[in-house]
Amino acid sequence: MASETGGSGPVRLELETLQESTVLRLKGGWRLSDGIASPDDLFESGKLRSQSQTLKVDASAMTAWDSALVCFLVDLKKRCTESGIALDLSALPEGARRLVDMALAVPERQGAKRTGSQAGFLESVGKQTLDALQGAGEMLEFLGQSLIALSKAATGKARFRAADVLQIFQECGPQALPIVTLISFLVGVILGFVGLVQLEQFGADIYVANLVAVAMVRELGGMMTGIIMAGRTGAAFAAQLGTMNVNEEIAAFRTIGIDPVDFLVLPRMLALIVAVPLLTIYANVVGMLGGSVVTAALSDVSLLQYYGQTASSVDLVDWASGLFKATIYGIIIAIAGCLRGIQCKMSAAAVGNAATSAVVTSIVMIIVAEALITVVYQVLGI
Amino acid sequence: MAQAPGAVGDASSDAPLVVEDVTMAYGDFVVQRALNFTIQRGDVFIIMGGSGCGKSTVMRAMVGMQAPAKGRVWLDGKSLWEIEEVARQPLLQRCGVVFQKGGLWSAMTLAENIELTLGEFTDLSAKEMREVAKLKLALVGLTGFENFYPSEISGGMQRRAGVARALALDPELLFFDEPSAGLDPISSRRLDDLILELRDSLGATIVVVTHELASIFAIGNNSVVLDPVSKTQIATGDPKVLRDESDDEAVREFLNRGEVS
Numbered sequence: 001m002a003s004e005t006g007g008s009g010p011v012r013l014e015l016e017t018l019q020e021s022t023v024l025r026l027k028g029g030w031r032l033s034d035g036i037a038s039p040d041d042l043f044e045s046g047k048l049r050s051q052s053q054t055l056k057v058d059a060s061a062m063t064a065w066d067s068a069l070v071c072f073l074v075d076l077k078k079r080c081t082e083s084g085i086a087l088d089l090s091a092l093p094e095g096a097r098r099l100v101d102m103a104l105a106v107p108e109r110q111g112a113k114r115t116g117s118q119a120g121f122l123e124s125v126g127k128q129t130l131d132a133l134q135g136a137g138e139m140l141e142f143l144g145q146s147l148i149a150l151s152k153a154a155t156g157k158a159r160f161r162a163a164d165v166l167q168i169f170q171e172c173g174p175q176a177l178p179i180v181t182l183i184s185f186l187v188g189v190i191l192g193f194v195g196l197v198q199l200e201q202f203g204a205d206i207y208v209a210n211l212v213a214v215a216m217v218r219e220l221g222g223m224m225t226g227i228i229m230a231g232r233t234g235a236a237f238a239a240q241l242g243t244m245n246v247n248e249e250i251a252a253f254r255t256i257g258i259d260p261v262d263f264l265v266l267p268r269m270l271a272l273i274v275a276v277p278l279l280t281i282y283a284n285v286v287g288m289l290g291g292s293v294v295t296a297a298l299s300d301v302s303l304l305q306y307y308g309q310t311a312s313s314v315d316l317v318d319w320a321s322g323l324f325k326a327t328i329y330g331i332i333i334a335i336a337g338c339l340r341g342i343q344c345k346m347s348a349a350a351v352g353n354a355a356t357s358a359v360v361t362s363i364v365m366i367i368v369a370e371a372l373i374t375v376v377y378q379v380l381g382i
Numbered sequence: 383m384a385q386a387p388g389a390v391g392d393a394s395s396d397a398p399l400v401v402e403d404v405t406m407a408y409g410d411f412v413v414q415r416a417l418n419f420t421i422q423r424g425d426v427f428i429i430m431g432g433s434g435c436g437k438s439t440v441m442r443a444m445v446g447m448q449a450p451a452k453g454r455v456w457l458d459g460k461s462l463w464e465i466e467e468v469a470r471q472p473l474l475q476r477c478g479v480v481f482q483k484g485g486l487w488s489a490m491t492l493a494e495n496i497e498l499t500l501g502e503f504t505d506l507s508a509k510e511m512r513e514v515a516k517l518k519l520a521l522v523g524l525t526g527f528e529n530f531y532p533s534e535i536s537g538g539m540q541r542r543a544g545v546a547r548a549l550a551l552d553p554e555l556l557f558f559d560e561p562s563a564g565l566d567p568i569s570s571r572r573l574d575d576l577i578l579e580l581r582d583s584l585g586a587t588i589v590v591v592t593h594e595l596a597s598i599f600a601i602g603n604n605s606v607v608l609d610p611v612s613k614t615q616i617a618t619g620d621p622k623v624l625r626d627e628s629d630d631e632a633v634r635e636f637l638n639r640g641e642v643s
Contacts, residue, residue: 159502248485252547255445255479256499257471 012037021054021088027061030069037068039076043083055080056088059096070099077104139361142261142339146331149259149266159258164267172233173275177282179232183224184216184283188290191215195291196298205299209309212291217314217322221284222276223370226329229276230362234337237268238358241341242351250342260342269334276330277323284322321382325373329366336361397422397456398555398587399444404453406439413439416614417453419606426581426588426601428621431608432636437591438482438559440608444589445557446474457555475503478548479557483564484540486532492519492543493528499550518546522576538569545576549584556580558590562597574600595639599625607633 012034014025024042028034057073059065073089077100080087089097119127152158195211241264244250253260292306301309340358344350399421406413413436421427429437442448443455446462455462457473465473479485486495496515500506506514516528522542524535532540541561548556558577562570574597581588592598598605598621607617607624609632617624617633625637635641 244488247483247488248481249487251447252479252481252485252487254447255474255477256502256551257474258498258502 013042015042021056023056023058025061026057026059026069029063030065030072032066032068034068037072039072039079042076043079054086054088056090057092059092065093065096069096070103073100074103138343139339142342143335145261146265146269146335146338149261150269152262153266153270158262158266160263160266165270168268168271169275171236172229172271173278176229176232176275176279179228180225180279180283181286183228184221184287185290187220187224188212188216188287188292189294191220191287192291192294193298196295200299205295205301206305206309208291208295208299208301209288209306210313213288213310213313214318216284216287216291217318219322219370219374221287222280222322222326222329223366225276225280225283225326226333226366227363229272229279229329230333230336230359230366233272234333234358234362235355237334237337238340238344238354239351241338242344242354245342245344246346246348246351261338265334265338265342268338269331272330272334273327274330276333277326280323280326281319284319317382321377325370328369328373332365332369333362336365398458399589400454400456401440401444402454402456404440404443404450404455406436406443406448407451412451412613414608414613414615415452417606417608419615419618421587421589421604423587424581424585425604426577426590428598428602428605429589429591429608430593430598430605430621430636432610433593435608435610436613437593437608441557441559441589441591445477445479446470475551476554477557478551478553478555480541480544480548480559480561482559483537484532484544486540486543486547488532491529491531492524492535492546495532495543495547496550499547503551514550515546518549519543521549522546523572538565538573541565541569541573542576545573545580549580552584554586556586556588558588558592560592561590562592562594567596570594570597571600577601595637598637607636 012026012028012030014027016023016025030037057076062069073092073096077087077089089100149158153160191212192208195208196205199205199207199211241250244264250260250264253263288310292303292310295301295306296303337358340354340361344354397420401417401419401421404417405415406417417440419427429440431437439448443450443463444457449463454464458476460469460473462470462473486492487498490498493512493515496518497508497511500511500514504511512528516525519525519527522545524539524542524546527535527539527543532543535543556577561573561577565573577588577590578601580586588601590597590601602621605618605621605624606615608614609616616630617628619628621637624633626634628634628637
């Protein structure tokens with residue numbers, strides 16, 4: 001933007017060199033809607049010649065002004081000071097002059113300006129690696145604290161209120177039934193449909209029942225429930241604890257010697273350890289139901305045949321292996337949610353970040369745990 | 383009273399709280415260093431200083447929430463951060479803390495807030511605890527509010543309820559973190575009166591972190607002034623005396639709202 005014209009509007013700056021001083025005439029409107037002029041051109045084009053000059057600003061032709069004028073003048077004043085030119089603002093409106101003085105009254109604090117964190121690629125990779133390591137360390141430490149709390153609960157030494165466990169269970173168990181129903185039914189339908197299309201080619205329609213039952217019971221029922229609970233309950237835990245942190249409620253627990261891990265994390269963990277496996281059993285059954293509906297509708301297999309085939313395809317070991325995983329997911333969700341909440345910094349944005357981070361952490365850990373446990377099962381032949 | 387191993391005898395033995403050469407830091411970032419002051423029984427001791435100078439952080443070291451990077455905090459003649467964790471807890475039980483916004487547990491009613499603290503340290507029955515909770519709430523002027531949740535009462539009342547909770551275990555030392563922040567002048571004044579009343583009736587020693595001049599002069603009889611620039615204390619003593627007679631211009635400026643004659 002050319003400063004001579006001050007944008008697209010009419011000429012707003014005019015320099016006139018007199019004997020001892022230079023006069024800068026400001027014309028027209030100097031409002032934010034007119035754009036902010038920059039004094040750069042005055043200096044660069046050499047119009048302000050020698051040093052030790054006086055620059056007098058004349059505003060008699062100015063029609064209106066607001067912060068745009070003050071911005072320009074502050075900038076101008078700084079540039080003048082740098083080049084050793086005396087700036088005479090006495091002909092300006094009183095208000096503008098005082099605002100300029102106010103803006104320049106307090107010198108910039110040393111070190112107050114954030115040094116531009118233009119970290120190089122390697123530096124930021126290194127920093128993020130260190131952060132990740134530290135985060136992993138904190139996670140392990142918290143996991144340890146939580147497991148200690150769990151063992152204290154087993155021996156009846158932990159301090160928490162049983163009523164809290166019931167209330168949290170109510171919120172994360174029965175109240176999650178609708179969404180678990182919907183998702184697992186549809187997963188069952190999808191599995192049944194895909195399986196049917198493929199197996200029909202070999203006349204093996206009836207084995208859709210095996211496919212759906214084994215997939216749901218061993219893997220998908222627990223995993224889908226875990227992911228639903230991570231989004232639904234893990235985020236809620238992080239937001240609850242994060243807000244408590246912001247309100248100094250967690251600090252208040254510490255001062256009276258109640259361990260926040262005992263009082264806040266333990267009830268949530270206990271509730272999820274019970275709720276997630278129960279929801280998984282339910283999800284498995286609903287998923288099989290979804291598979292059976294598709295199969296009965298699209299093939300010659302009857303519901304009764306489907307039921308019989310399902311009953312013979314999964315045994316107690318399959319159920320137990322799926323429910324063991326579901327229990328682990330419950331612990332993961334509770335720990336990730338509570339950890340992110342307790343780590344939360346003291347602001348509203350931090351509570352949001354805590355909730356986001358809780359969901360991401362839980363889902364990542366659920367998938368990793370799922371993969372690891374499946375490999376272990378494979379090796380052990382379960 | 384058993385002396386901690388290697389405890390100092392002399393002056394610190396009868397003062398309930400002594401801060402000796404304490405440095406507070408977050409990692410490498412030093413908040414305040416070389417702090418030395420003694421709080422006597424029955425004092426209303428003010429920790430003051432400009433915004434962000436680390437007043438609350440210093441208080442955190444005195445109530446067992448954050449270990450100092452260096453130095454000792456003597457609580458009843460025992461070095462708070464050098465004794466075993468097991469021994470620290472009963473020591474901290476004698477301290478009540480009122481947080482900046484009350485710090486009440488929002489998921490519990492006012493009575494439950496008090497009962498939880500009681501339940502942790504006493505063997506009272508539920509009925510007895512309710513009686514005590516009612517009494518503590520009555521002491522701070524909140525009779526009849528037992529079953530209210532913190533979000534249902536005003537900011538000034540939350541602050542008072544916070545005091546009631548801090549009083550649950552009849553503390554000998556009562557800490558207030560910015561008690562009047564965000565309160566209107568009348569609520570703020572009432573809280574000051576309450577603080578003095580508690581000191582007189584319970585014989586408690588009071589430590590207040592604040593920068594409200596009106597409160598400082600109304601209740602404080604001893605103080606330490608922390609300076610954000612030099613990051614250490616620049617004066618100790620009666621705030622009224624410091625206001626008029628301190629040699630340090632920064633102290634007089636602070637206590638006279640920046641109007642130094």
